[in-house]
Amino acid sequence: MLMPDTWGQLFWRLLRIYLPFLLAGWLCHQIFLFLFLGSLLHIGWFYYQQRKLLNWLYVDKRLTPPEGAGTWQPVFYGIYQLVKRRLNRERELAQLMKSFRLGAESLPDAIVVFNQQDEIVWCNRLAMHLIGLKWPTDAGQTISNLVRQPEFVRYITKRQFNKGIEITSPSRSDLKLECRVMPYGDQFLMIVRDVTQQRKLDKMRKHFISNVSHELRTPLTVLRGYLEMLDDDLPSPVVWNKAHRMMSEQALRMDNLVNQLLTLARIEAAPEIDAMQQVDVPNMLDVLHHEAESLAGEGEFQFDFDIDPHLWMVGNADQMRSAFTNLVNNAVKYCSQPALIEVSWKLLPQGACFAVRDNGPGIPPQHIQRLTERFYRVDKDRSRNTGGAGLGLSIVKHALQHHRSELVIESVVGKGSRFSFIIPSELLVNVKNQPTAPAALAEYSS
Numbered sequence: 001m002l003m004p005d006t007w008g009q010l011f012w013r014l015l016r017i018y019l020p021f022l023l024a025g026w027l028c029h030q031i032f033l034f035l036f037l038g039s040l041l042h043i044g045w046f047y048y049q050q051r052k053l054l055n056w057l058y059v060d061k062r063l064t065p066p067e068g069a070g071t072w073q074p075v076f077y078g079i080y081q082l083v084k085r086r087l088n089r090e091r092e093l094a095q096l097m098k099s100f101r102l103g104a105e106s107l108p109d110a111i112v113v114f115n116q117q118d119e120i121v122w123c124n125r126l127a128m129h130l131i132g133l134k135w136p137t138d139a140g141q142t143i144s145n146l147v148r149q150p151e152f153v154r155y156i157t158k159r160q161f162n163k164g165i166e167i168t169s170p171s172r173s174d175l176k177l178e179c180r181v182m183p184y185g186d187q188f189l190m191i192v193r194d195v196t197q198q199r200k201l202d203k204m205r206k207h208f209i210s211n212v213s214h215e216l217r218t219p220l221t222v223l224r225g226y227l228e229m230l231d232d233d234l235p236s237p238v239v240w241n242k243a244h245r246m247m248s249e250q251a252l253r254m255d256n257l258v259n260q261l262l263t264l265a266r267i268e269a270a271p272e273i274d275a276m277q278q279v280d281v282p283n284m285l286d287v288l289h290h291e292a293e294s295l296a297g298e299g300e301f302q303f304d305f306d307i308d309p310h311l312w313m314v315g316n317a318d319q320m321r322s323a324f325t326n327l328v329n330n331a332v333k334y335c336s337q338p339a340l341i342e343v344s345w346k347l348l349p350q351g352a353c354f355a356v357r358d359n360g361p362g363i364p365p366q367h368i369q370r371l372t373e374r375f376y377r378v379d380k381d382r383s384r385n386t387g388g389a390g391l392g393l394s395i396v397k398h399a400l401q402h403h404r405s406e407l408v409i410e411s412v413v414g415k416g417s418r419f420s421f422i423i424p425s426e427l428l429v430n431v432k433n434q435p436t437a438p439a440a441l442a443e444y445s446s
């Protein structure tokens, strides 16, 4: 490493330069003249080195310094070391900034930094998407000029940042945003979170609780009414018979509701195809055929079951039973007599298709989209008479989702409805073509 000269080294260096002039001057009896000439040459050489330095600093701008000579060598080298150190520090700082920005970009929230004058200093990409900021165009813009909602402007001006605020996104009216501001240094960090889904879930939960309470209140009111009546005095056998029948009906209705709620909760909580069982669909539908006939009772019902006896599937047997049962039972419940109910389970190129067709009253088109929502019923009175709470198709939808399938509803008012779904080929086991069904299951599971 090059070091500047010590005083001693400097003395010897100057002596080496001036000694020849001193000797020449002494020999020519012109010591001062020769010393003067030597000094002039020395100064000239100094200026030459200084020129090289200035040229390097201002014109050349290369990192490596020019070759210095004598006492100038450590000067060039010292400056070179300073520049190198500063460049390294700048590089480290740039790296640090880059990783901080990358970190802020990968956050699941939008980030906006603004100063005491509310001018935007920086924002991440999500802020552009959620709040509609444009970067770098909006740098230096006042935040309340870009997010103009009065409650937000008030929140920013009042500087009471101990609580957050909820606003509608200025760029997308369907988004609900929660903004929180944190002061740091002489700036403010605003974190914006998309809470649309959370608010939707809150709303759904509230609706769900009020629907369940409402559904339970009706049978409970009936039960309480009869119980109070029985409290007063012993009723006649006729009244008692009616009371008993009504109370049993309402108890059954509550039981059905609770069972359906439990089924729905169980299916929703289950992961996609949680049980890799082989489902003997033909046998399941055979049992269902008998159940549907007994549900139809003495009514004028004609059932036509067209079932492929070799078509099994893998999946969750309970969930599939719920799906089949709800669709067939709905056809029985909502069909006016004389009724024709056709049920089929057949292999198609895309998979196995299950369909229930009835010649019932049909469903007006505006209701079809919403039928799988919980507690949704087309005709509340009619459904209530049949004991339905509007949960059946919701159960079907969730059960099918777990089996990579989707419910298709087609209906013409006055003509009838067709509810169908297709189980994809990869979930099917054809017991006729496959020598051992468990082998197919093992193949699928692997």
Ligand code: ADP
Binding pocket: 326, 330, 331, 334, 335, 358, 360, 361, 362, 363, 371, 372, 376, 377, 378, 379, 383, 387, 388, 389, 390, 391, 392, 393, 394, 417
């Ligand atoms: P519910 O338990 O009330 O039957 P679902 O979710 O099974 O509830 O059905 C939702 C609504 O769809 C029912 O209230 C009924 O109005 C209508 N619906 C379902 N299946 C049929 C059908 N086969 N024919 C006519 N309407 C039907």
